[in-house]
Amino acid sequence: MTLDRIIITGDPLPVLTSLGDKGFQGRALEIGFGNGEFIEHMALQRPQSLFVGIEISMNCVMKAVKRVKRSNLSNVRIIMGDARFLLKERLPLEWFDKVYMNFPCPWPKKRHARRRVTASGFSDMLAGVLATGGVFELVTDDGDYAREAALSIPRNPALCLERFEADPERKVQTKYERKWLGEGKNIFLLSFLKNKGLPNPGMKKGVLELHKAFQGPCPHISVVAALKGHKGGERDARWVFRDAYASSSGVILVEALSSDEGFEQSFFFRIVPREGGCMLKVDAASRPFTTPAVSGAFQDLGSLLENREL
Numbered sequence: 001m002t003l004d005r006i007i008i009t010g011d012p013l014p015v016l017t018s019l020g021d022k023g024f025q026g027r028a029l030e031i032g033f034g035n036g037e038f039i040e041h042m043a044l045q046r047p048q049s050l051f052v053g054i055e056i057s058m059n060c061v062m063k064a065v066k067r068v069k070r071s072n073l074s075n076v077r078i079i080m081g082d083a084r085f086l087l088k089e090r091l092p093l094e095w096f097d098k099v100y101m102n103f104p105c106p107w108p109k110k111r112h113a114r115r116r117v118t119a120s121g122f123s124d125m126l127a128g129v130l131a132t133g134g135v136f137e138l139v140t141d142d143g144d145y146a147r148e149a150a151l152s153i154p155r156n157p158a159l160c161l162e163r164f165e166a167d168p169e170r171k172v173q174t175k176y177e178r179k180w181l182g183e184g185k186n187i188f189l190l191s192f193l194k195n196k197g198l199p200n201p202g203m204k205k206g207v208l209e210l211h212k213a214f215q216g217p218c219p220h221i222s223v224v225a226a227l228k229g230h231k232g233g234e235r236d237a238r239w240v241f242r243d244a245y246a247s248s249s250g251v252i253l254v255e256a257l258s259s260d261e262g263f264e265q266s267f268f269f270r271i272v273p274r275e276g277g278c279m280l281k282v283d284a285a286s287r288p289f290t291t292p293a294v295s296g297a298f299q300d301l302g303s304l305l306e307n308r309e310l
């Protein structure tokens, strides 16, 4: 497995569509793959299909990457990030035949309700990435959660509940499945069919080009450093500038932290001197997903530069 098969940062949309689907007969997505044993098993069983896994935890990503390498799988792509953002903004439309979600965190607390699979918007995201005829399979140990999902997922008219089964026979068990079965819990399997195409698929936002040139002298590091603690955005998309560093060549790095509905990214902007002015861009090495908060931070810093507030 070469590094181009492990996408742990950046924008998966062009990577998946350019090198992801050549020659594969089916495409499946697993959301929250944990230690990666399910995706490994499926990819070994179906070498002709492409398996894409999304996981938010770096620790889990490292475990899964180890497995995928050990099994020498060339049909797996691993993406580290928040599925709530990636499904909506970055995955190709109507692309997957199957989406798996095994034992999602139930997020029982009220303040975490937006993170549940039953939260509003999730069924639209699923309908967006599933091809017509594609299936979403959800397995959970939580009966209330299963019943809530059975009602909420078909809120998108393209998705209908096909199967709701307690204690199904499964060819592969995940770590959490073994844990819950070991505790004597019931397991629920739900599958939903996408039975029609999107009426108006529209366009994903795609990759934003985050760079902009400015006329006039570049700001001095002491002025940029005064931005420390500058905050912007609102509840679901917020950012803060944390620090600024200057190199001997005059390039200034601005450290930023963004948060999109709790999905946090730490990254840098670069202010690079050039003839007659300077260029603001996202630092290539720390390249974050271009979420609404990252775009907002870029615009915020850009307008401070433009208005000479720096």
Ligand SMILES: C[S@@+](CC[C@H](N)C(=O)[O-])C[C@H]1O[C@@H](n2cnc3c(N)ncnc32)[C@H](O)[C@@H]1O
Residues within 6 Å of the ligand: 031, 032, 033, 034, 035, 054, 055, 056, 057, 060, 081, 082, 083, 084, 101, 102, 103, 104, 105, 174, 175, 176, 177
């Ligand atoms: C209870 S574990 C289940 C892991 C695995 N599927 C299994 O059955 O053993 C839930 C997993 O979902 C991941 N997760 C939670 N929220 C996520 C999100 N928004 N995007 C991607 N992964 C997420 C967690 O990091 C965790 O690995």
